[in-house]
Amino acid sequence: MINRRRVLPGIVLALTMCCALQPALAQNGSADSIKIPFETYKLPNGLTVIMSVDKTIPTVAVDIWYHVGSKNEMPGRTGFAHLFEHVMFTGSGHIPYGLHDKYTEGVGGGNNGSTSNDRTNYYETIPANYLETALWLESDRMGYLLDTLDIAKLNAQRDVVKNERRQSYDNQPYGRVSEIFAAAMYPKGHPYSWPVIGSMTDLSAASEEDVKAFFRLYYAPNNATLAIVGDFDPAEAKKLVQKYFGDLPQGKAVERPSVPLGKLDASKRLVYEDRVQVPRLYLQWPTVGFKRDDNYALDVMSSILSGTRTARLTKALVYDSQLASQVFAFQNSSEDVGVFQVTVVPRPEHSLTELEAAVDQVIQKFLAEGPTPEELQKAKSGMELSFLRGLESNLGKANQLISGSMFYGNAAQFRTDYEKTLAVTAADVKRVAAMYLGRPRIVLSVVPKGKKDQASKAAESEAVSMLNRRGGKS
Amino acid sequence: MKTQKRRLALATALLITLAGIGAVAQQPLDRTKIPQVGPAPVLRVPTWTKTQLPNGALLIVSERHNLPLVSFNITFVGGSNQFEIAAKRGVAAMTTSMLSEGTKTRTGDQLSDALQLLGTNINSGIGGEDGFISFVSTTKNFDATLAILADMMLNSTFPADALERLRARTLVNLTQAKDQPVLISGQVFSRVLYGDAHPYGQRTTEASVKSITRDDVMAFQKKYFQPGRAIITIVGDVTTAKAKAAVEKGLAAWTKGGDKPAFDYPKLPELQPARIYLVDKPGAAQSVFNIGLPGPPRNTPDYFALQVLNTILGGQFQSRLNANIREQKGYSYGVNSNFAYGKGPGPFRAGGSIFSAKTDAALIEFMKELKGIVGERPITDEELKTAKDSLIQGLPQRFGSLTGISGVITSLVVLGLPDDYYQTYAKNVSAVTKEDLARVAKRYIDLNHLAIVIVGNRAEIEAPLKATGIAPITLLDIEGNAAGSAAPSSSNND
Numbered sequence: 001m002i003n004r005r006r007v008l009p010g011i012v013l014a015l016t017m018c019c020a021l022q023p024a025l026a027q028n029g030s031a032d033s034i035k036i037p038f039e040t041y042k043l044p045n046g047l048t049v050i051m052s053v054d055k056t057i058p059t060v061a062v063d064i065w066y067h068v069g070s071k072n073e074m075p076g077r078t079g080f081a082h083l084f085e086h087v088m089f090t091g092s093g094h095i096p097y098g099l100h101d102k103y104t105e106g107v108g109g110g111n112n113g114s115t116s117n118d119r120t121n122y123y124e125t126i127p128a129n130y131l132e133t134a135l136w137l138e139s140d141r142m143g144y145l146l147d148t149l150d151i152a153k154l155n156a157q158r159d160v161v162k163n164e165r166r167q168s169y170d171n172q173p174y175g176r177v178s179e180i181f182a183a184a185m186y187p188k189g190h191p192y193s194w195p196v197i198g199s200m201t202d203l204s205a206a207s208e209e210d211v212k213a214f215f216r217l218y219y220a221p222n223n224a225t226l227a228i229v230g231d232f233d234p235a236e237a238k239k240l241v242q243k244y245f246g247d248l249p250q251g252k253a254v255e256r257p258s259v260p261l262g263k264l265d266a267s268k269r270l271v272y273e274d275r276v277q278v279p280r281l282y283l284q285w286p287t288v289g290f291k292r293d294d295n296y297a298l299d300v301m302s303s304i305l306s307g308t309r310t311a312r313l314t315k316a317l318v319y320d321s322q323l324a325s326q327v328f329a330f331q332n333s334s335e336d337v338g339v340f341q342v343t344v345v346p347r348p349e350h351s352l353t354e355l356e357a358a359v360d361q362v363i364q365k366f367l368a369e370g371p372t373p374e375e376l377q378k379a380k381s382g383m384e385l386s387f388l389r390g391l392e393s394n395l396g397k398a399n400q401l402i403s404g405s406m407f408y409g410n411a412a413q414f415r416t417d418y419e420k421t422l423a424v425t426a427a428d429v430k431r432v433a434a435m436y437l438g439r440p441r442i443v444l445s446v447v448p449k450g451k452k453d454q455a456s457k458a459a460e461s462e463a464v465s466m467l468n469r470r471g472g473k474s
Numbered sequence: 475m476k477t478q479k480r481r482l483a484l485a486t487a488l489l490i491t492l493a494g495i496g497a498v499a500q501q502p503l504d505r506t507k508i509p510q511v512g513p514a515p516v517l518r519v520p521t522w523t524k525t526q527l528p529n530g531a532l533l534i535v536s537e538r539h540n541l542p543l544v545s546f547n548i549t550f551v552g553g554s555n556q557f558e559i560a561a562k563r564g565v566a567a568m569t570t571s572m573l574s575e576g577t578k579t580r581t582g583d584q585l586s587d588a589l590q591l592l593g594t595n596i597n598s599g600i601g602g603e604d605g606f607i608s609f610v611s612t613t614k615n616f617d618a619t620l621a622i623l624a625d626m627m628l629n630s631t632f633p634a635d636a637l638e639r640l641r642a643r644t645l646v647n648l649t650q651a652k653d654q655p656v657l658i659s660g661q662v663f664s665r666v667l668y669g670d671a672h673p674y675g676q677r678t679t680e681a682s683v684k685s686i687t688r689d690d691v692m693a694f695q696k697k698y699f700q701p702g703r704a705i706i707t708i709v710g711d712v713t714t715a716k717a718k719a720a721v722e723k724g725l726a727a728w729t730k731g732g733d734k735p736a737f738d739y740p741k742l743p744e745l746q747p748a749r750i751y752l753v754d755k756p757g758a759a760q761s762v763f764n765i766g767l768p769g770p771p772r773n774t775p776d777y778f779a780l781q782v783l784n785t786i787l788g789g790q791f792q793s794r795l796n797a798n799i800r801e802q803k804g805y806s807y808g809v810n811s812n813f814a815y816g817k818g819p820g821p822f823r824a825g826g827s828i829f830s831a832k833t834d835a836a837l838i839e840f841m842k843e844l845k846g847i848v849g850e851r852p853i854t855d856e857e858l859k860t861a862k863d864s865l866i867q868g869l870p871q872r873f874g875s876l877t878g879i880s881g882v883i884t885s886l887v888v889l890g891l892p893d894d895y896y897q898t899y900a901k902n903v904s905a906v907t908k909e910d911l912a913r914v915a916k917r918y919i920d921l922n923h924l925a926i927v928i929v930g931n932r933a934e935i936e937a938p939l940k941a942t943g944i945a946p947i948t949l950l951d952i953e954g955n956a957a958g959s960a961a962p963s964s965s966n967n968d
Contacts, residue, residue, distance in 0.1 A: 033541075033542055033612075056540050057870045057873055058515030058516075059871055093505070094506045098792060099508075101790075101792040102792065102860060103508075106792065106860040106863060107863050107867050108865070108866065108867025108868030108869070108870075109871075125871070127514060127515060128515050129511050129512040129513065129515060132510075132511075133509050144505070156801070159804025160800055160804055160807060163806050163828075164807040166807075167760055167807045168807075170759040171758055231515070243503060247503065275653060275758075276650075276653045277652055278646060278650050308590055309582060309586045310590070315583075322642070325643040325646040325647075326643070326646075347642055348642075377591065378587065378590040378591060381590055381592070381593040382590070382593040383593070384612060385543075385593045385610070385611065388541050388542065388612065389610065391541055392541070392543075392875040392876065393874065393875065
């Protein structure tokens, strides 16, 4: 269980942002339960601090996000932000390797880190009396990581990350789909055109100097937000934050170049042969990132199209025509870009070409008529429950508060998200459906080895020529 | 070198402090000093009430009012191992899936729409030795959701066309499972350890799914969802009186019937000398390991010693297995071990996904760690203390969510453990000695009878595995049947 740690959830962020937006009731618009008590302040060195007390159980979550992810990497050094995340667990100036685990999992708590396109986070969940220990651990690697970093440590983690890539992508049926889409959706060199895990070749290329430069630029207090959530005394905690983080020097301001949205001039049809027995059809349209208001309507649209048996795609493909055994639709949004994706698993006797036509039929009808009032209400009805359930976890609250603070400058963004989702109208959904699903898209067929003819419109589909990144022998 | 750098860093920190960021004159911080830790928080175990209902079910209520949420769960003692026959494996899962396909008064679509408007979901599932039907709702939607749950559990109509649709979906899922080395490895491991005659060795197959009829499903529903084996656990923003009234009203139609099954399992197949069972997955980037043998049931008096032992061996990130094979050697993204317990002899297993080129080297390390824990590398005081601290101080975390509380309380009843189990947990863990660990390690990690299941690219890994000399190799197919021995490489098989 625990050993799947330091997993790389490229989707973590999407989940934090979108899943507050799962189906939910609130037809009377009352959102009194949508609150998290918190306070926030900034240290002179630029570190943003958020505190939220919850004494339900005697534990504390210490969570820190750095505003750096795979999009800050350079082509040729992909996978670097995530590799770096691993390096952060190898000890720092005053803390030898192993102590971090000893004072977290070894005292009944836990720790982990994760990397997405946009940010990297680290956390400790500990018994309440270990708060100071956790702040000591986190501050030392923010301030003194490079003191003890050497090439041996880097190489050891490089091997682990390559194994992570093998396990989560290469040895996973359909595991390379996100990577194929990223490369097809964005022009070469675009910050979202490579996968968070990176390529085997690039992982091998990272040098000790790369690591150091990356750290100096991005792992400074002014590029980080710290949250403490759980059973603690805020006055005492503020003193501890000052004690451990107050003397860390401010870093250079981080430049944030504007990143263009994905845009396709014409639709693309791709086919990829994988070690699978059941083919799958994937459709992807470029949309917007989570900071654009259209994202709210796109989320609502995804609940109307799939996720329940009466959702449009599910009802049509899985229940009525029974062409498919499963179908999923979702808006996957990052800070700067987003995509809307539909995934279809066929029943054996039906071709991907048939499925694509069936998906299109549902979408065309939806574009023409938009959602019904009942569909809209169902899509919003689960929001309150899923928000409340999120409040059961200190770490969940910490992530919620930090993401608001980091991406919007507003830790209470969860409330805005809630209200803006409630405010989505049928006209909004109809508009975004037409605007995004009416545009060119990428159609990807994943088929068994040697069965390219099973692709949707096989004759028009281009084989995906991924570089051989399995890198097994390198 | 290290020390020098450290001093330098300290000096920098001092300078910055003096430079006046903080107006208060601070002592330079000695970061090498491990912070003092205050006393451990007092353990607060949730309280609950138990009521025996007239229909035979046990009602457990635990109040927690911090959020307007209620968790409702019915657990049934006994699962697919007690209520399915080998030829109809999968009927339990099919039945739970069909509960949402329609009732006497609502179609499947109407059930779905009603739940969507309540903002929640009703889940049901049946495992090897118990099953459940459950939901979490807001306080205000509790009664309405409970009414739907009762309707699904008691009045489902099991439409024939829905059965065919679910059958087709299950068959697609079984086909997709053949592409998942991790699933294959687990299934083959169970079959090798327990054989076809023991429920632990059986699984749902294409043949069993094809044989399930609507009558089977309806009979299963009647037989299984009975109050005589049920524990109803309600946790959250509800009073005991209100919860009792809600259940009496909402489940009024659920009348007496059923009892807790006996957990009589057939005798285990005779243990075989250690052997490598190799399943070919051509082109696989990793080899998926499961190493182990049948272990003790949950009611073993050795439970606490085994929990401590496994924490040291493979229960955590810094456990011996992961510290060595992932962190030091870099052969894997993570390896672990566990005892699965259960009412019967659940397995001990160690394993993980290993880079193909390091398959042989990793097997050598797995064996080294297993030999180490049974005696070659005695457990240190430090390891013992950390493992105990981790188990004891991790307890409060289990009471963090409503479903977490529901699970820990219900499991006491299901497993027949005392009500003060969590109050005495620390004492029981603390009592474990190094001698206990040495004894249980020898007893339960029987190196001479390990089954070593490896699913990977045979052409690449077979010869190196053979060269380790650790155990003879038998080839199996992905179902766990003897595979043809036409070797893709030049190595021989015995």
